[in-house]
Amino acid sequence: MNELFDVKGKVIVVTGATGILAGGAAKYLQKNGATVVYLGRNQERVDNAVTEAKSISDACMGLTSDVLDEESLSKGYEEVISKFGRIDALINGAGGNMPGATIGPDKEIFDLNLDDYSKVMDLNLKGTVLPTLVFGKAFKEQGHGSVINFSSMSSTQALTRVLGYSNAKAAIDNFTRWMATEMALKYGDQVRVNAVAPGFFISKQNKALLTNEDGTFTERGQQVINKTPFKRFGKQKEIYGAIHYLLSDASSFVTGTVLAVDGGFSCFCGV
Numbered sequence: 184m185n186e187l188f189d190v191k192g193k194v195i196v197v198t199g200a201t202g203i204l205a206g207g208a209a210k211y212l213q214k215n216g217a218t219v220v221y222l223g224r225n226q227e228r229v230d231n232a233v234t235e236a237k238s239i240s241d242a243c244m245g246l247t248s249d250v251l252d253e254e255s256l257s258k259g260y261e262e263v264i265s266k267f268g269r270i271d272a273l274i275n276g277a278g279g280n281m282p283g284a285t286i287g288p289d290k291e292i293f294d295l296n297l298d299d300y301s302k303v304m305d306l307n308l309k310g311t312v313l314p315t316l317v318f319g320k321a322f323k324e325q326g327h328g329s330v331i332n333f334s335s336m337s338s339t340q341a342l343t344r345v346l347g348y349s350n351a352k353a354a355i356d357n358f359t360r361w362m363a364t365e366m367a368l369k370y371g372d373q374v375r376v377n378a379v380a381p382g383f384f385i386s387k388q389n390k391a392l393l394t395n396e397d398g399t400f401t402e403r404g405q406q407v408i409n410k411t412p413f414k415r416f417g418k419q420k421e422i423y424g425a426i427h428y429l430l431s432d433a434s435s436f437v438t439g440t441v442l443a444v445d446g447g448f449s450c451f452c453g454v
């Protein structure tokens with residue numbers, strides 16, 4: 184592989200590694216020679232991910248932790264450092280919406296459940312900030328490291344129904360810029376923080392919202408397609424290249440950016 188894009192031997196911690204986008208990217212990076220730490224909340228799902236990862240190479244390990252649990256993340260940090268000696272990158276893939284935090288079509292804005300709103304804010308914002316503070320310590324020690332956060336189309340445009348999720352993802356954009364600046368000023372130009380902003384990819388969370396059982400689009404799915412110049416949803420593997428680029432030396436002068444991977448959704452006004 185062109186050495187600009189070489190990720191061989193990089194130790195990469197991936198949260199949400201049992202999920203669709205981050206999990207797929209984790210396996211892709213391992214196939215390209217990276218050492219990958221699969222972090223997920225559920226022991227059985229982490230074990231399954233690691234079993235699959237072992238069929239790629241032995242350069243992997245699993246960590247079971249909630250991204251909101253500082254103590255268990257810190258324990259995980261120690262385990263990774265003791266096993267691999269360093270951490271080159273962190274992908275903050277854990278996140279998503281929750282049904283209770285969504286304002287259904289038959290509901291009023293005023294029906295918003297503030298507890299569920301807070302849970303979604305916590306998962307998507309604090310669930311990125313906390314792992315960055317825990318695993319990012321390695322970047323200070325080493326003088327190098329890269330963080331990739333997950334933003335969303337909802338961070339810059341109003342996406343109906345999902346207030347908490349949108350507020351949190353807007354904060355992710357801000358956090359990405361803030362942390363990129365702070366890390367570079369304090370620890371130098373080898374520490375970078377960026378984000379990817381996926382357009383609409385089918386995942387477990389949004390499948391029923393966007394598609395019917397027969398594979399046709401729901402009304403909301405059709406609205407998304409109408410505003411996507413490519414006229415389709417993203418395919419899982421279409422996020423890998425952006426992540427690969429942001430992790431590699433090919434992006435060595437890139438920090439604080441939010442890279443849209445969206446088939447043109449964010450540049451099209453819909454008309």
Ligand SMILES: NC(=O)c1ccc[n+]([C@@H]2O[C@H](COP(=O)([O-])OP(=O)(O)OC[C@H]3O[C@@H](n4cnc5c(N)ncnc54)[C@H](O)[C@@H]3O)[C@@H](O)[C@H]2O)c1
Nearest residue numbers: 199201202203204224249250277278279333381383384386
């Ligand atoms: N799929 C899309 O269209 C899309 C679009 C924009 C942004 N995103 C973002 O991309 C990221 C990955 O989403 P995905 O579509 O692959 O969803 P996914 O549900 O497949 O993956 C999310 C993962 O996060 C894990 N997770 C949730 N809460 C956690 C917690 N407290 N601690 C640890 N892990 C936890 C889940 O178990 C799951 O494995 C999310 O941040 C999501 O908001 C997805």
